[in-house]
């Protein structure tokens with residue numbers, strides 16, 4: 487169903503070391519652009535430098551693009567994924583820590599780039615974070631047992647403050663290929679969004 491590039495762990499490590507710092511610099515650029523209060527000259531100068539960097543990168547295009555790598559050991563490395571892509575500056579990234587065979591958590595800091603209501607996380611992004619953790623727990627973090635989102639239902643209890651967030655998910659039960667799983671996001675004042683998902687393990 488999904489295309490990916492096969493590569494050795496050494497190749498992955500080398501590409502990660504090359505591109506991860508670039509991704510982090512672009513994240514810092516986005517954050518700086520959202521916080522700047524400067525005159526036209528400063529903004530024009532920054533824009534020219536950013537345009538020059540984009541032109542430099544565009545001069546070396548990839549011959550093919552594959553958003554994920556897979557090693558012979560079965561490790562999957564997301565390059566482009568909006569939730570956890572190593573090369574995607576829009577991904578915070580969300581690092582899922584498996585706390586057991588049926589549960590996981592994420593601790594993440596979301597800044598201005600993730601804003602919806604002023605000072606708070608965009609509701610659609612809350613949905614993305616919950617979809618990501620529910621999907622990874624349902625899939626047991628393995629390409630062999632990937633489960634896709636069938637249905638996900640969210641309850642927004644109150645706005646989620648930008649800043650440090652704690653996210654958890656846990657499988658409640660399984661019925662054949664169907665995995666019923668719940669999760670929540672908490673900000674510094676407690677739970678803000680709860681989720682119930684039905685994930686389906688893919689046939690192949």
Ligand SMILES: CCCCCCCC/C=C\CCCCCCCC(=O)SCCNC(=O)CCNC(=O)[C@H](O)C(C)(C)COP(=O)(O)OP(=O)(O)OC[C@H]1O[C@@H](n2cnc3c(N)ncnc32)[C@H](O)[C@@H]1OP(=O)(O)O
Nearest residue numbers: 488562621622625627628629632633634635636637684686
């Ligand atoms: C995204 C990249 C992942 C790359 C993988 C990397 C591996 C890395 C390792 C580890 C991390 C993994 C992390 C993954 C996270 C992913 C999360 C996402 O965001 S996924 C994208 C959004 N979701 C889709 O695009 C699904 C689109 N839909 C489909 O593909 C199909 O509809 C699918 C697979 C969901 C079901 O299709 P069928 O043909 O397999 O299912 P049938 O055989 O018809 O039904 C089986 C049972 O499930 C129920 N069912 C089917 N679809 C349902 C649905 N949408 N909602 C509720 N129930 C459903 C049916 O009623 C049936 O139930 P009865 O056995 O009769 O009781």
